[in-house]
Amino acid sequence: MDVEAFVSVHQPQWDRLARLTRRQRRLSGAEAEELVVLYQRVGTHLAALRAAGADPVSIGRLSGLIADARGAVTGAQAPVWRDISKYFLVSFPAALYASRRWWITIGVLFYLVAAWTAWRVLAHPEVIGSIATPDEVKQLVNHDFQSYYSDNPAQDFALRVWINNATISAAVLALGILLVPSVFVLWDNAMNLGLSAGLMIANDKGGLFFSLITPHGLLELTAVFIATAAGLRLGWSWVVPGPRTRMQALAQTGRATIGMAIGLAAVLLVTGLIEAFVTPFLPAPVRVTIGIVVELAFFTYVWTLGRRAYRHGDYGDIDEADATAPVSA
Secondary structure, eight states: OOHHHHHHHHHHHHHHHHHHHHTGGGOOHHHHHHHHHHHHHHHHHHHHHHHHTOOHHHHHHHHHHHHHHHHHHHOOOOOHHHHHHHIIIIIHHHHHHHTHHHHHHHHHHHHHHHHHHHHHHHHOTHHHHHHOOHHHHHHIIIIIHHHTTTSSOHHHHHHHHHHHHHHHHHHHHHHGGGSHHHHHHHHHHHHHHHHHHHHHHHTTOHHHHHHHHHHHHHHHHHHHHHHHHHHHHHHHHHHOOTTSOHHHHHHHHHHHHHHHHHHHHHHHHHHHHHHHHTTTTSOHHHHHHHHHHHHHHHHHHIIIIIHHHHHTTOOOOTTOOOSSOOOOO
16 A cells, blocks of 8 residues: 555545544534544544554554544543553553664763763863862862762752753753754763763762762663653654655654653653662662662663554554554444
């Protein structure tokens, strides 16, 4: 089947179904009957597109339309808890798995930049002099870096960390549409991490550095990589929209991006709680172990639930319908 031709032929019916769904409370008798017919017909179209291997965004968009139309036809509303559980057990992990090549690549590049920055500090001590005075470096490595985690009440610190991390993630996600600014934000954070690592290691505080960063940092940085990837994919959909118009590509990818942001807020809440309640109070071996276990648990979550949902045709669109589409008798 020629997918592009199929979409072109049936797009008017999809648009009509969307208009009727939006006007569900003001439909005439004839329009209500038309809504039911189109709902069944578009369900058949969705099944045909899935069988033909159409692109995930088109399938997600049509699935969202079917979900909205189903509500208009049946008048039934799924419980909120069911929507939430479906999101975190299906849609969010599917979106993570679908974009895995983007955020894993970004993560590898981030750590390479951080490692290169730390190496420069260690291999060229004169670089330190251009960054801070000896007294400032001493204050950082002997006091400020460690006290950062314990100077404030844990609950206040957790909230502040969550807001800060969410702000960074939102920035790289929103700026992704422009491509370059998002990359610069991530580059700046990689340089700062590498600089801190270099200064701590150069002053024999490397063990302290990694024992404080690892518990929350592994998952926290992974969330930032995912946010950056989502933003860059949004920008790339504008540059290379494929068979869609640029506005269609931007709107469709934008829905999946918004859906990703919801889950990332929850992930960053977890990292904030670890940073506030684990890092300052538990022994180094215990907190490092917790950080590694949490990161491995996240990857397991993506590669089990996410891969299974992805293989069943869910790609993380926040309007994604149930996997089973209605078809006409």
